[in-house]
Amino acid sequence: MNFPFSTQTSIDRNMAVKAAIFTFALAITASQSALAAMPKPLSQSFRAAGVPESSVAIYVREVGRERPIIEHRAAVPMNPASTMKLVTTLVGLDALSPSYSWKTEFLTDGRLSDGVLDGALYIRGGGDPKFTWENLQVAIKALREQGIREIKGDFVMDRSRFIKVADDPAQFDGKPLRPYNVMPDALLYNFKSVGFKFSPQPDNSVSITSDGPIPDGLDIVNRLRATGGSCGDWRTLVTPVFESSGNAVRASFTGTYAKECGDRDWYVSLFDHAGIVSGSFAKLWRDSGGVWSGRARDGIVPAIAQKRFTHSSPPLSSMISDINKFSNNVMARQLLLTIDSELRKSAGSVASATQSVRDWAGNRGFDVPDLRIENGSGLSRTERISAKSMGRFLEYGLTAPYSRDFVLSLPVAATDGTLSRRFNNMAADGNAFLKTGTLDGVKTLAGYLMLPDKRLVLFVGFINHPNADAGVKALDAAVEWVYQNPPSSKPSQIKR
Numbered sequence: 001m002n003f004p005f006s007t008q009t010s011i012d013r014n015m016a017v018k019a020a021i022f023t024f025a026l027a028i029t030a031s032q033s034a035l036a037a038m039p040k041p042l043s044q045s046f047r048a049a050g051v052p053e054s055s056v057a058i059y060v061r062e063v064g065r066e067r068p069i070i071e072h073r074a075a076v077p078m079n080p081a082s083t084m085k086l087v088t089t090l091v092g093l094d095a096l097s098p099s100y101s102w103k104t105e106f107l108t109d110g111r112l113s114d115g116v117l118d119g120a121l122y123i124r125g126g127g128d129p130k131f132t133w134e135n136l137q138v139a140i141k142a143l144r145e146q147g148i149r150e151i152k153g154d155f156v157m158d159r160s161r162f163i164k165v166a167d168d169p170a171q172f173d174g175k176p177l178r179p180y181n182v183m184p185d186a187l188l189y190n191f192k193s194v195g196f197k198f199s200p201q202p203d204n205s206v207s208i209t210s211d212g213p214i215p216d217g218l219d220i221v222n223r224l225r226a227t228g229g230s231c232g233d234w235r236t237l238v239t240p241v242f243e244s245s246g247n248a249v250r251a252s253f254t255g256t257y258a259k260e261c262g263d264r265d266w267y268v269s270l271f272d273h274a275g276i277v278s279g280s281f282a283k284l285w286r287d288s289g290g291v292w293s294g295r296a297r298d299g300i301v302p303a304i305a306q307k308r309f310t311h312s313s314p315p316l317s318s319m320i321s322d323i324n325k326f327s328n329n330v331m332a333r334q335l336l337l338t339i340d341s342e343l344r345k346s347a348g349s350v351a352s353a354t355q356s357v358r359d360w361a362g363n364r365g366f367d368v369p370d371l372r373i374e375n376g377s378g379l380s381r382t383e384r385i386s387a388k389s390m391g392r393f394l395e396y397g398l399t400a401p402y403s404r405d406f407v408l409s410l411p412v413a414a415t416d417g418t419l420s421r422r423f424n425n426m427a428a429d430g431n432a433f434l435k436t437g438t439l440d441g442v443k444t445l446a447g448y449l450m451l452p453d454k455r456l457v458l459f460v461g462f463i464n465h466p467n468a469d470a471g472v473k474a475l476d477a478a479v480e481w482v483y484q485n486p487p488s489s490k491p492s493q494i495k496r
Contacts (some may be wrong), residue, residue, distance in 0.1 A: 008305055012310065016298075035317040038072040042089060042481060045474035048462075050110035055465035058478060059387035062449075062487050063398060063456040069487055070478070073329050074391075075382040077370040078462040081328065082439025083446040084378035087371070087385065089320040091357050092335045094364075095343055098402045103183070106139055108148075115149030120294065122301045124158040124275070125187030127348065128313045128340045129331035129455055130322070132190050133280055135311050140284050142309045146181045154294040155281055157274055158301045162337045163349040169269070172379060173440075177242060177268050184333040185273040186348075193267045194218065196251070198238070200226040200259040208253060208372035213287065215279030218270070221252040231261040239327040242268065247275030247296075259427055274298060287377045306423035317405040324435055325417030329377040336376030350375065366392050387460040390446050394458050398448075407433050410447050411415035423476065427483035434459065434479075442466040451486050 040060060046056055059074040061067070068074070081097070092100075102172050103126040110119015121143075123132075156177035165183045170176035178192045195211035224238060239255030249270040270325075271279065280295030287294055313319070316335075323331045337348030342354045354373040361368050368389045374380040397406045411417030413432040414424045428449065437444030442464055449457040461478055463471040 013296075017475045019326055036068045036071050036083045038070055038443060039481060039485070040480050042070075042257065042474065043454050049470040049474050050467040051463055051471040051474065052467050055463060056069075056471075057387040057460075057462040059391045059458070059459050059460040060315075060478075060482060061391060063395060065487070069457070069459055069482065071388070074369075074388040074460075075386050077372070077386050078464050079366050079381070079383060079439065079444075080385050080390065080446070080462060081442045082329075082378035082379060083435045083437040083444045083460075083462075084226065084373070084376060084380075084385065084388065084395075085323055085327065085359065086334045086410075086435050086446060087373070087393050088332050088376040088388065089323055089409060091360050092392055093320065094400060095315055095339050095360055095404055098315060098405050100316040102126045102313040104128050104131050104139075104311040104313075105136070105301075105307055106143060106309040106311075107301055107307050109302055109305045110153055112148060113347040115147055117148050117151045120153035120299075121148075122156045122158055122299070122305055124301050125161060125185070127161050127184075127186050127334050127341070128311075129189070129319060129328075129334035130191075130313060131190065131311065132186060133284070134443060136189070136280060137213075137284055138350070139309050139311055140281075140288050140290070143443075146289050146308060148290070150291040150293070151285075152293055154299075155292065155296045156301075156341040157187055157277055157296070158299060159273070160300055160342060163345060163351075165333075165350055165367045167350075167375075168232045172381075177270065179267050180329045181271050182269050183273075184329040184330060184337055184375075187273060187277055188334055189273070189277045189280065191269075192271065192273055193266075193269045194251075194271070194276070195292075196220075196226075196266045197263065197267065198257060198261070199263045199264065200257060200261070200364055204331050206257045213280060213283045215271065215276055216282040217248045217279040219248075219250045221250065221254075222238055223252075223254040224257050225255075226259050227239075227256045229258050229260065232260045234258060234261050235266065236265060242244065245272050246273075247279060249275075277415050285311040285429040294400050305493060317402065317409075320405070325411050326437070327378075327418055329375075329379045332377035333375045336373070344482060361393075364396065367397070368392065375400050377405045381439075387446075387462055390460045391458045394446065394448065396462070398456070407448060425478070426476070426480055428479050432459075432479060432484075441466050441468050443472050443475060444480070449479065449482055451483065453486075453489060455486075455489075457482055457487075 004073045010114040060070040105124040152349040169181040178309040182192045197209045199207045204226045208222045237255050242488040243250045243253040340353040341348035343356045370386045410433040411419035413428040418436045429452045434447035444462045461475045
């Protein structure tokens with residue numbers, strides 16, 4: 001996905017300067033930081049929001065300086081929500097390289113004669129976070145062009161690169177069909193989601209189509225009626241009923257749909273991982289004119305198999321923009337397991353991922369004993385990191401050759417991603433690169449502020465409290481306070 005930074009007026013003014021600054025190498029002293037208490041106006045903002053200071057952690061420091069601008073409960077491990085994606089993407093860039101690409105391979109183990117493959121077709125997943133139906137369609141076209149017309153054997157899915165995640169997708173919030181709850185898989189396909197497209201028709205019916213091929217095994221029952229009235233919470237009015245057995249799904253819609261809604265999309269995770277891959281393959285293979293008489297099953301690619309086609313994903317430097325700007329949970333989870341797999345040279349495992357990241361940090365000169373990773377996305381009640389440790393990750397991100405890739409993957413204040421409607425007409429507008437985080441009882445914000453004189457400031461703010469939603473304005477006020485009360489203009493310890 002390309003993000004049109006060049007078309008954003010607020011970015012144009014400073015782009016050249018920012019690009020240069022983000023590739024600087026920093027000379028940072030190692031002496032212990034002095035403490036700086038939370039300013040009184042910020043304390044008042046949190047109290048006004050009903051958030052006690054004991055539920056807040058803030059760490060703010062100019063890059064290259066020892067003394068923090070604000071350091072409040074910064075060493076206390078807290079739930080970072082989706083700002084944990086900063087850790088996952090940063091370690092990914094460093095451990096894998098910005099040019100890293102995931103491979104999805106198609107192989108055969110039988111004899112091909114007169115267009116008939118007397119054997120199995122294998123698909124081996126490499127953990128690609130963004131393998132979609134368009135990519136599968138290209139692969140099938142390539143196989144057909146190699147002369148394969150009929151497959152007499154099985155369609156075998158090799159998902160062995162990751163150890164199967166046993167988590168229940170309903171565990172987090174009881175909503176297993178929501179795409180943000182999708183579990184990772186070495187053969188993740190189309191985010192394990194089906195997209196329904198609703199459109200009112202002149203005869204007061206409502207058409208339901210899909211944003212891609214409808215997988216075999218999906219039955220859509222459409223009894224919707226188009227009505228007048230306001231759109232409102234339209235999903236509750238279509239009276240959906242979803243029934244799934246993993247590889248066979250029925251989606252029934254029997255209510256009403258307001259014409260005012262126009263065209264709407266609804267993405268739902270209905271199939272299991274194997275079901276959506278095999279069902280989509282069957283549909284697309286048949287649509288290509290191919291014949292297949294075997295069955296779909298899991299398995300391992302044999303050593304004798306011949307590679308027929310390899311799909312390569314976009315580079316990691318591109319993927320992290322989706323993860324950070326739009327807070328894509330399953331992509332972050334895929335990346336974490338890939339990091340673990342590459343660092344340990346074994347199947348990626350949730351159980352060993354935290355230690356892999358801690359080992360990575362230790363090898364680069366900083367310890368993060370307070371770090372606890374459950375899945376790397378922040379969609380967790382158990383993940384923890386202190387604000388100060390998050391600051392260490394952020395500062396390390398500026399010292400690396402890929403610093404520009406990392407920083408520009410973050411939402412830009414009042415411009416794009418999860419900050420597109422935040423910080424409008426404030427000092428941060430177009431000048432702050434910040435990852436957001438949201439859970440029930442958790443609001444977080446972390447990244448970089450660029451001051452008017454081009455100095456960079458690390459900003460980390462965590463709220464863990466039932467009134468966290470009300471505390472968002474206080475976090476934003478803390479960002480604004482930094483711009484209004486910048487540190488002295490003595491140059492930071494930065495050199496080219």
